Amino acid sequence: MPLPSSALLAARHHRLREALNARELEALVVTALPNIRYLTNHGGSAGVLVATASALTLIVDGRYSESVRARQDSPEACPELQVRPVPTSYDEVALGVLAELGVRRPAFEAAHVSVARHGWWTRTAQARGLALEFVPAEGVVEGLRIVKDASEIAVLREAAKRLTPVAQAVLQSLRPGVAERAVAAVIESELRSAGYERPSFEPIVASGPNAALPHYRAGDRILASGDALVLDFGGVLDGYCSDLTRTVAIGDPSEEFVRVYSAVLDAQQAAIRAIRPGVESTVVDAAARELLTESGLGEAFSHSTGHGLGLEIHEDPRLARPGGQPPTVLRPGMVVTVEPGAYLPGWGGVRIEDDVLVTEQGYEVLTSVPRHLMVV
């Protein structure tokens, strides 16, 4: 799919300017790579962007200057972008750009800058007689990214859809006697075949008792009849993540497995049905948690119900219990996962996860893999 057009980037810049004005920030030094990509289409592994109300300066080293320059001649050019090479170090150039722009109080992304880096900026500016006061800011660009625009929704829809053939192929590869790591290899290979650039995260293949560990990865254990098997994977398409979990039965499931599965599925469906504009994120979490609690599985549901999905696998909004971050009011264009689970140490666990778009009317489930208990 094409990268966001120049017009779309211009709309993002307009919203960035509004965010800078609202916070009375003179400039923002953007160092988080997903944020740089969102604002400029530069998807490289290094870069620093200095953004003011009137200028965007992208600092890139020699590995990327040619690709950035070539894109500036395309329909995906970043409007009004100034590109600066890195002869010495990124941070040297950033200080110089700030000084040239006459910025006195640059904001920086406090969640993404180490204490050491901040220390270097302040010490070096002082040593050079630059009157720069670095101001911490949080969530400026992330606050723009939380509601996806049309181009992002199109990519996220496609990224979710392509998981269907991947899941089918993976399910066909399952049988007693296969090692978890071999299943992970099938997942990774099928993701590539489906056109994803890479997995969104290291696939989780958790069988039998390992399924009681929500973020287990994949190990040596051999699948055995009677296992619950949690498969959690996704792929990155054009920079955007997908994320799916299914729990399947290897051989005939026990009554307890069927009971836990059905409780988790009911909880997941209730949470999905709770999604609509105007609803607080905590309400979606509560919809799942209340049902699992009624089934005696409240304690077994040891994580939050879901998370935002986009250029990163975990972004805002978080569908979590009250008490952490303040809740987010859902708005059309947000994309979240809904992934309740129940984990019973010694036995195993069940998790079911889908990707969901918040629409004007309510929601649209983007992933389309069957949700009933599959026995292989």
Ligand code: GLY
């Ligand atoms: N394994 C990542 C997630 O589902 O959130």
Ligand code: MN
């Ligand atoms: Mn997942």
Ligand code: MN
């Ligand atoms: Mn997830």
